[in-house]
Amino acid sequence: MVRYTTAGESHGRAILSIIEGVPAGLNLQADDIDAELARRQLGYGRGGRMQIERDEVNIISGVRHCRTLGSPIGLMIRNRDWVNWREAMSPGPGMAEQVVRPRPGHADLAGHYKYGHTDLRNVLERASARDTAARVAAGAVAMILLRELGIWIVGCVRSVGSVQSSGFPDDWLDSTPEEMHDYWRSREREHPLRCPDEAAEKRMIDLIDTCRAEGDTLGGVVEVVAAGAPPGLGSYAQWSDRLDGRLARALMSIPGIKAVEIGDGISGAAARGSQVHDPIVPGEAGSSPHRTSNNAGGLEGGVSNGCEIRMRAGMKPIATLGKPLPSIDLSTGESLPAHHERADVCAVPAAGVVAEAVVALELAAAVTERFGGDRLDHLLRGLRGWEEELR
Numbered sequence: 001m002v003r004y005t006t007a008g009e010s011h012g013r014a015i016l017s018i019i020e021g022v023p024a025g026l027n028l029q030a031d032d033i034d035a036e037l038a039r040r041q042l043g044y045g046r047g048g049r050m051q052i053e054r055d056e057v058n059i060i061s062g063v064r065h066c067r068t069l070g071s072p073i074g075l076m077i078r079n080r081d082w083v084n085w086r087e088a089m090s091p092g093p094g095m096a097e098q099v100v101r102p103r104p105g106h107a108d109l110a111g112h113y114k115y116g117h118t119d120l121r122n123v124l125e126r127a128s129a130r131d132t133a134a135r136v137a138a139g140a141v142a143m144i145l146l147r148e149l150g151i152w153i154v155g156c157v158r159s160v161g162s163v164q165s166s167g168f169p170d171d172w173l174d175s176t177p178e179e180m181h182d183y184w185r186s187r188e189r190e191h192p193l194r195c196p197d198e199a200a201e202k203r204m205i206d207l208i209d210t211c212r213a214e215g216d217t218l219g220g221v222v223e224v225v226a227a228g229a230p231p232g233l234g235s236y237a238q239w240s241d242r243l244d245g246r247l248a249r250a251l252m253s254i255p256g257i258k259a260v261e262i263g264d265g266i267s268g269a270a271a272r273g274s275q276v277h278d279p280i281v282p283g284e285a286g287s288s289p290h291r292t293s294n295n296a297g298g299l300e301g302g303v304s305n306g307c308e309i310r311m312r313a314g315m316k317p318i319a320t321l322g323k324p325l326p327s328i329d330l331s332t333g334e335s336l337p338a339h340h341e342r343a344d345v346c347a348v349p350a351a352g353v354v355a356e357a358v359v360a361l362e363l364a365a366a367v368t369e370r371f372g373g374d375r376l377d378h379l380l381r382g383l384r385g386w387e388e389e390l391r
C-alpha cells in the first residue's frame, strides 16, 4: 500500500520524501515531478521566496532507467536559499539571531510549549509550508500512478477572501477525465490564480493587491475533483478505513487548512434528505446503475461509489502579517509586535496544488490496497477485471 513520509527544514540543506508501496514498472521521470513542483510555486499572492527557489527533484532511490523498482522511492529537493543560511541552520556549531516573538496563528507558541524551544526558529523551520513541496513531489508520483489507471485529479480555487467563484463549468462532463485534466492544466499557465471564473479572478487579484498594500493577508477555498476512480475504494467495515475520513485527514493536515467538505456536505446539512441524496437509476442494458446527481461527492459509507470524488478545503488567512499583530517577547514577557518573516499574502492557489497531491496519495493508497501494489501489470489486470465485472 502506498505510504510516505517527509523530512527537512525550510532553510536547511534540502527537503526529502520517501514514498513506499509504488508498484514496480511505472514510468517515472524527474521532469514529471518538477512540473508539479512548478505548479506549487505559481499563484498570484505568493511571497519573494518563490522567485528564489525554482524547485527541482533529485530521485535518490527506487527508480532505474525511468522505471520504478518496487523499492522505496527517495526524493530530494535542494533549498537554493541554503547558501544564505549555512551558519544559521548549521547542524554543527553556529550562531544566529533568535526568533522570540511568536506569530498569532502560526505554530510558534504551541511549538515552544511542545518542544521547549526558546528560539522559535526551531519551530517555524519545520512547521513552515516549505514541507508541502516534499508532499507535492510524493503526490506527483501518486498522480503518475493514478493516470496509468485512468484516474485524473483536477483542482481549482473557489474563493479568495470574500470573493466567490462559480467553479468548474457544468458541461465539463461531456469530455473524458483526461481531456478535462489537460484543458485545466494548460489553462492555469495563463491563469495562475487557478480560478475557472474570469470575472471572479479579476476581483480576487484586486483584493490580494489591496491586502498586500495594507500589510494584511487572505485565505480562501479550494476544490479538488478525482475523476475515473472505480467504485469500492475504502471501507465502512472499520472507521479508520473510511475513504472520506482518510481524505479529510489528508486535506486537513495541509498547513493553514481549517475545514474540509466532501460533496455538498455543508450546504446539504441545511437541506432536506429528498433534495440531497442522489437517486439511483438503471444503467443501459447490462451496465451498472447511474446517479442523476452527485451531491455525495462520490463517497457513501466511506466507500467510493463510482461518481467523481469531490472535496473542498477552507484555508485561513496567512498568519505572518506585513503589519504584525500584538505578541510578546518570550525572553522578557514585554508586549511587542509579532515576528515578521518573508511571507505570502495569499497561498490559496498553491494550497490547491498541495490538496491535489495529498488526495492523489490517499487514492493511490486505496487503489493499491484494493488491487495489489507489487507490479503495475498485476494492478492494471486487477482493476480491469473489476471494471469488466461492473459492466
Ligand SMILES: Cc1cc2nc3c(=O)[nH]c(=O)nc-3n(C[C@H](O)[C@H](O)[C@H](O)COP(=O)(O)O)c2cc1C
Residues within 6 Å of the ligand: 047, 105, 106, 107, 127, 128, 129, 132, 254, 255, 256, 257, 316, 318, 319, 320, 342, 343, 344, 345, 347, 350, 351, 354
Ligand atoms: C502553500 C502554502 C504556503 C504558505 N505560506 C505561508 C507563508 O508564507 N507564511 C505563513 O505565515 N504561513 C504560510 N502558510 C500557512 C502556514 O504554514 C500555517 O498557517 C502554519 O504552519 C500553522 O499551521 P495551521 O494554520 O494549520 O495551524 C502556507 C500554507 C501553504 C499550504
